Amino acid sequence: MRYLVAASLLAAGLGLSGAARAEPLPLPQADFAMEARFLDAGTLSMRHAGGKLRTEVKVSGKTMTVWADLARKKAIVAVPVPGLSVAAEIDLAEDPRLGPLTGEGTRLGTATVAGETCTLWRVAAKAAPGGTATACITADGITLRIETSSEGKPRTVFEATELKRSPQDPAALTVPPDLSVIKLKGLKDLPLPGLGKP
Numbered sequence: 001m002r003y004l005v006a007a008s009l010l011a012a013g014l015g016l017s018g019a020a021r022a023e024p025l026p027l028p029q030a031d032f033a034m035e036a037r038f039l040d041a042g043t044l045s046m047r048h049a050g051g052k053l054r055t056e057v058k059v060s061g062k063t064m065t066v067w068a069d070l071a072r073k074k075a076i077v078a079v080p081v082p083g084l085s086v087a088a089e090i091d092l093a094e095d096p097r098l099g100p101l102t103g104e105g106t107r108l109g110t111a112t113v114a115g116e117t118c119t120l121w122r123v124a125a126k127a128a129p130g131g132t133a134t135a136c137i138t139a140d141g142i143t144l145r146i147e148t149s150s151e152g153k154p155r156t157v158f159e160a161t162e163l164k165r166s167p168q169d170p171a172a173l174t175v176p177p178d179l180s181v182i183k184l185k186g187l188k189d190l191p192l193p194g195l196g197k198p
Helices: 002-013
Strands: 032-038 042-049 052-059 062-069 074-078 086-091 104-113 116-124 132-137 143-150 153-165 180-183
Touching: 032 052, 104 132, 104 143, 116 143
Parallel strands: 086 180
Antiparallel strands: 032 042, 032 153, 042 052, 052 062, 062 074, 074 086, 104 116, 116 132, 132 143, 143 153
């Protein structure tokens, strides 16, 4: 009996008790360019260098541009509005459709996306149905796929189709200085088709 107790204590001390522990989500460590499918009929292009991301999402003939600062955990989201140059600043963790999520998650296993092995993470996401999303993240912190679940059915938000690790131009990842930025609660307030629901 005492051997069983000792083994249980050792397993708990080594994190082998079976209860998943929340860990900080890995963030990108490499410069890269990625192409991906977005929702049912859109596309996504992402560029990263030095903790800064620029993502272009094309849905229904319109393009949304997202500049993300991973250190600040903030994102600037610009949508096409005729005659205006306006964008919204939101928390990066607010919405799983922005790309890399920040915060903590629990490991679920592994998968392969675009020929890359990635770890599956269950993460909290305020805008996701049920408050959770599943992200597949490479060892060097590149998010290749994000899924949410609605009424028990998984929905792929985006999934990488091509990934190239290569230097990126930092200037291309900078928010334009003439862009007026306002604060909104989330993407649901932005007029882009296809983004009304995660």
